[in-house]
Amino acid sequence: MDELLKILQANALESRENIARMLNVSVTEVQQRITDYETRGVIRGYQAILNEDQLDQDKVTAVIEVKVTPQREGGFDTIAERISRFPEVRSAHLMSGTYDLLLFVEGRTLREVAGFVSERLSPLEGVLSTSTHFMLKTYKRFGVLMRQESPDERLTVTP
Amino acid sequence: MNDSPSLRNRLNEIVRDIPRSGIRDFFDIVSTMKDVISLGIGEPDFDTPWHVRESTVFALERGVTHYTSNLGYLELRNALSRYVRKTFGAEYNPEKEVLITVGVSEALDLALRALLNPGDEVLYHEPCYVSYRATILFAHGRPVEVETRAENGFRLTRAMLEAKVTPRTKVLMLNFPNNPTGAIMSRADLEDIAAFACERDLIVVTDEIYGELTYDTSHTSIVSLPGLRDRTIFLHGFSKAWAMTGFRLGYACGPAELIEAMMKIHQYTMLCASSLSQKAALEALARPESDIAEMVEEYRRRRNFVAAAFTEMGLDCHRPLGAFYAFPSVARWGLPAKEFALRLLREERVAVVPGTAFGACAEGFVRCAYATSMENLKEAMTRLRRFLGRFPKN
Numbered sequence: 001m002d003e004l005l006k007i008l009q010a011n012a013l014e015s016r017e018n019i020a021r022m023l024n025v026s027v028t029e030v031q032q033r034i035t036d037y038e039t040r041g042v043i044r045g046y047q048a049i050l051n052e053d054q055l056d057q058d059k060v061t062a063v064i065e066v067k068v069t070p071q072r073e074g075g076f077d078t079i080a081e082r083i084s085r086f087p088e089v090r091s092a093h094l095m096s097g098t099y100d101l102l103l104f105v106e107g108r109t110l111r112e113v114a115g116f117v118s119e120r121l122s123p124l125e126g127v128l129s130t131s132t133h134f135m136l137k138t139y140k141r142f143g144v145l146m147r148q149e150s151p152d153e154r155l156t157v158t159p
Numbered sequence: 160m161n162d163s164p165s166l167r168n169r170l171n172e173i174v175r176d177i178p179r180s181g182i183r184d185f186f187d188i189v190s191t192m193k194d195v196i197s198l199g200i201g202e203p204d205f206d207t208p209w210h211v212r213e214s215t216v217f218a219l220e221r222g223v224t225h226y227t228s229n230l231g232y233l234e235l236r237n238a239l240s241r242y243v244r245k246t247f248g249a250e251y252n253p254e255k256e257v258l259i260t261v262g263v264s265e266a267l268d269l270a271l272r273a274l275l276n277p278g279d280e281v282l283y284h285e286p287c288y289v290s291y292r293a294t295i296l297f298a299h300g301r302p303v304e305v306e307t308r309a310e311n312g313f314r315l316t317r318a319m320l321e322a323k324v325t326p327r328t329k330v331l332m333l334n335f336p337n338n339p340t341g342a343i344m345s346r347a348d349l350e351d352i353a354a355f356a357c358e359r360d361l362i363v364v365t366d367e368i369y370g371e372l373t374y375d376t377s378h379t380s381i382v383s384l385p386g387l388r389d390r391t392i393f394l395h396g397f398s399k400a401w402a403m404t405g406f407r408l409g410y411a412c413g414p415a416e417l418i419e420a421m422m423k424i425h426q427y428t429m430l431c432a433s434s435l436s437q438k439a440a441l442e443a444l445a446r447p448e449s450d451i452a453e454m455v456e457e458y459r460r461r462r463n464f465v466a467a468a469f470t471e472m473g474l475d476c477h478r479p480l481g482a483f484y485a486f487p488s489v490a491r492w493g494l495p496a497k498e499f500a501l502r503l504l505r506e507e508r509v510a511v512v513p514g515t516a517f518g519a520c521a522e523g524f525v526r527c528a529y530a531t532s533m534e535n536l537k538e539a540m541t542r543l544r545r546f547l548g549r550f551p552k553n
Binding site: 003006007011018020021022023024152154155156157158159 | 180182185186189190195197199200201202204288289290338404456460461463464467468510512533537
């Protein structure tokens with residue numbers, strides 16, 4: 001992967017000037033390449049990574065395994081995109097194995113998520129069955145540990 | 160502790176007369192201060208790769224807590240032999256040409272003690288790692304320093320060695336990529352040195368602890384050059400490339416007679432390296448490429464960042480090509496290196512190490528380690544820029 005993308009993935013707020021220094025290229029080039037990635041849709045957006053367990057909020061996340069029937073035209077894509085359009089669905093993936101789609105669904109309460117599954121997801125044409133698991137605690141997200149890292153244990157000056 | 164002159168007089172003279180490391184003195188000052196951003200740390204800020212730590216815990220649970228063979232686990236020596244052949248281009252028989260040690264520091268001490276008779280001369284290049292001179296003296300050798308210079312990228316040349324060699328010269332010590340300068344040697348540079356070592360019939364002791372950490376070109380080891388393997392002791396370890404400093408694990412590869420001699424000292428003084436650390440090293444070697452590649456890429460970005468920041472603030476610095484050190488000249492700011500470092504520490508709370516800790520010839524330079532997070536580097540560069548801004552323009 002392009003090193004520029006790695007830097008942005010690690011810290012999307014990194015200044016263009018610093019990225020230019022790190023990559024040993026000009027600021028203009030950095031800006032151009034970022035714009036290009038944005039235009040092409042490689043970069044889809046920028047978000048903060050939150051430790052949601054620290055927020056005092058009512059929210060539950062469910063991981064839902066869905067078995068579906070692929071459509072005659074469009075295969076899995078048509079049904080997957082239809083499901084993905086619900087705002088409750090935070091992410092959706094086509095999987096190999098015993099089920100087809102893996103969804104991460106958010107709601108304010110367990111009841112709300114259950115309602116989404118029974119009233120919106122399951123009745124969809126092509127959805128054969130669902131299996132819902134509720135998430136209890138998050139340890140790591142997008143490569144970031146949720147617990148504060150322990151302080152640097154190195155001595156301050158070493159040979 | 161009793162400081163009475165009578166006890167001092169009873170110390171071994173060599174030990175008594177060797178000063179403490181300049182780094183140690185500086186550490187004592189820095190450790191009393193708060194909120195310091197340290198560019199003085201000669202070890203990776205990365206954690207040891209998790210698979211290595213996890214397998215060390217497993218080894219402890221399984222009871223790997225006993226003595227090992229003096230040379231170290233054969234399984235580890237086998238893996239090292241393969242790794243050294245692939246990465247550094249020299250063949251070693253794991254049965255008798257590889258010795259596992261407590262860090263490269265022990266390996267270096269063993270090599271010099273195994274080789275030197277009192278008064279034998281050792282050529283080594285300065286600026287260099289803080290222990291070289293002392294280790295030669297402890298082994299009753301005579302250290303002969305060869306100065307490398309910034310205008311030459313701190314590389315070593317044959318002419319420099321010719322000027323210092325004598326009939327008593329027995330050993331040539333090398334350390335590239337270099338701590339503290341970040342210098343490396345090209346294959347052509349090393350060929351000149353190799354020819355010199357062969358003509359003068361010298362034993363070469365090469366400390367390649369930073370061998371994996373080069374940023375623009377790949378590293379060449381002197382052991383891979385024709386004729387050198389049989390007169391060279393190759394030293395390496397896990398501290399830098401795998402971020403395993405606290406494991407204290409190094410190794411020496413060399414012709415069987417030399418390894419056997421080193422093993423004798425090791426056997427009677429150290430017995431063996433830590434069994435747990437040896438297991439950890441074995442796991443580290445199981446997937447070296449992926450662990451190291453990521454770290455190298457991150458160091459390269461930091462090197463680029465620091466080099467660019469130095470240029471912008473008018474700090475002269477030869478381009479660091481390896482290890483994780485930049486070695487800028489602060490001479491034009493009109494202060495001795497130590498004074499510069501002390502003022503930078505007091506006024507801006509940034510710790511750098513005065514070049515003089517690495518040899519008298521490094522007056523006017525400071526060592527800045529970029530083995531710290533990008534956040535720290537950014538803040539350190541901001542503070543350094545502010546600090547330099549307080550000096551009158553010159």
